[in-house]
Every structure is written in structure tokens, then in C-alpha cells.
Amino acid sequence: MSAPLATRLWLAQRASAAVLALCVAVHLATMITAVRGGLSATEILNRTRGSLGWATFYGLFVLAVSIHVPIGLRTVAAEWLGWRGGRADAACAVFGIALLLLGALAIAAVTR
Amino acid sequence: MTPTRWRNRGQTAYWAFLVHRVSGLLLAVFLPVHFLVLARALRGEAALASFLRWSQTPLVEASEVALVFLLAAHCTGGLRLLFIEWGGWRREAQPALLALAGGAAAFCALAFALNLF
Numbered sequence: 001m002s003a004p005l006a007t008r009l010w011l012a013q014r015a016s017a018a019v020l021a022l023c024v025a026v027h028l029a030t031m032i033t034a035v036r037g038g039l040s041a042t043e044i045l046n047r048t049r050g051s052l053g054w055a056t057f058y059g060l061f062v063l064a065v066s067i068h069v070p071i072g073l074r075t076v077a078a079e080w081l082g083w084r085g086g087r088a089d090a091a092c093a094v095f096g097i098a099l100l101l102l103g104a105l106a107i108a109a110v111t112r
Numbered sequence: 113m114t115p116t117r118w119r120n121r122g123q124t125a126y127w128a129f130l131v132h133r134v135s136g137l138l139l140a141v142f143l144p145v146h147f148l149v150l151a152r153a154l155r156g157e158a159a160l161a162s163f164l165r166w167s168q169t170p171l172v173e174a175s176e177v178a179l180v181f182l183l184a185a186h187c188t189g190g191l192r193l194l195f196i197e198w199g200g201w202r203r204e205a206q207p208a209l210l211a212l213a214g215g216a217a218a219f220c221a222l223a224f225a226l227n228l229f
Contacts, residue, residue, distance in 0.1 A: 105154070
């Protein structure tokens with residue numbers, strides 16, 4: 001792998017981690033408070049449906065996840081399984097794109 | 113896994129590395145499932161409600177607590193790494209950072225469990 005690509009992936013991994021730290025903190029706080037007294041579909045959807053704020057937040061969350069996860073998987077695949085090169089990179093990229101699409105679907109489902 | 117990593121397994125930082133990596137892998141497996149469950153709402157509130165009713169069993173709820181711990185542990189472990197890389201490596205600060213990361217993760221899982229059960 002060329003050095004500039006390695007540097008770009010390293011930076012993308014760390015930048016997405018910084019965004020995710022904030023998103024996960026908000027998500028954890030929301031989950032911890034939301035489960036009090038039981039979790040219902042009505043409660044979840046009342047909070048999120050029609051909310052531009054939650055749609056934006058989860059959009060940012062999913063985007064950061066879709067960048068962070070495949071880069072992490074790529075590192076694990078190389079270090080633990082010895083899977084390197086174009087095919088491993090492509091598989092990780094496909095997983096990232098799948099996460100992005102599934103995440104977008106989930107956001108649409110709970111915020112539309 | 114390389115022999116070098118196994119030689120370091122006695123160090124706390126090695127276990128922190130292992131927790132970070134394993135939690136990341138498990139979360140990567142969980143995420144598509146999580147998104148697909150939420151996407152059930154596209155078929156209406158009843159579809160999501162039926163899944164939530166199914167999930168109200170001790171085994172699933174215990175798994176949810178474990179997932180909250182994994183998420184919090186990966187987050188706090190990641191913050192520790194960001195601090196090391198961007199804030200400068202301070203060897204003497206590592207035990208406190210590791211304890212803080214583990215404690216915060218345990219706190220989140222416990223708070224979630226106390227509200228859930």
C-alpha cells in the first residue's frame with residue numbers, strides 16, 4: 001500500500017473515531033434514559049419521527065460508522081488473518097457501503 | 113496473531129488492546145442486525161413493536177446489557193488511544209486512563225441494566 005493511502009486511512013480512522021466518541025456518548029445517554037420503564041416502538045418513533053435534529057445526528061453517526069468500521073476491519077484482517085491486498089480492501093469497502101445503505105434505511109424508517 | 117503480541121499478554125495495555133479489538137469486531141457484526149431491526153419501522157410501528165416484544169426475554173436483555181458494555185468499552189478505549197496518539201504518550205498516566213476507561217464502561221452497562229430490569 002502506498003504511504004499516502006495509509007496516511008489517509010489512518011487520519012480517516014482517527015477523525016471518524018473523534019466524531020463517534022461524541023455520537024456514542026449521546027447514544028448511550030439516550031439508551032440509558034429511554035429504557036427506564038420499558039422501551040416501546042411508540043416511544044422511540046415519537047422521539048424520532050419528523051425530527052430533523054435526530055435525522056441529522058443519526059446521519060452523521062452512520063456516516064462516521066461507515067468510515068470507521070471498514071478501516072478497522074481491514075487492520076484486523078491484515079494482522080490476525082493475514083488478509084491483505086486488493087480483495088481484502090474491496091471486501092472491507094463493500095462492508096462499509098452496506099453499513100451506509102442499511103444505516104440510511106434505518107434512519108429513514110425511524111425519522112420519516 | 114504475531115508472537116510479539118503474545119509476549120506482551122501479561123501487560124494491562126495488552127488486555128486493553130484485546131478488549132478494544134474484540135468489542136470492535138462484535139459491534140461490527142451487530143450493527144447490520146441493529147439497522148435491519150430499526151428498518152422494520154418502514155413497515156409500520158406494529159412491525160417494530162412486535163420485535164421489541166420478542167426482545168423482552170432475559171437472554172436478549174442480558175445481551176443488550178453486554179452490547180452496551182461493549183459499545184462503552186470500545187468508546188472509552190478508543191478515547192484512550194486518541195489521547196495517547198494526539199495528546200502525547202505519558203506512561204505514568206496509563207494505569208489511570210485504563211481504570212477510567214474500564215470504570216466508565218462498567219458504569220454505562222450498570223446504569224443501563226438498572227433501568228432495564
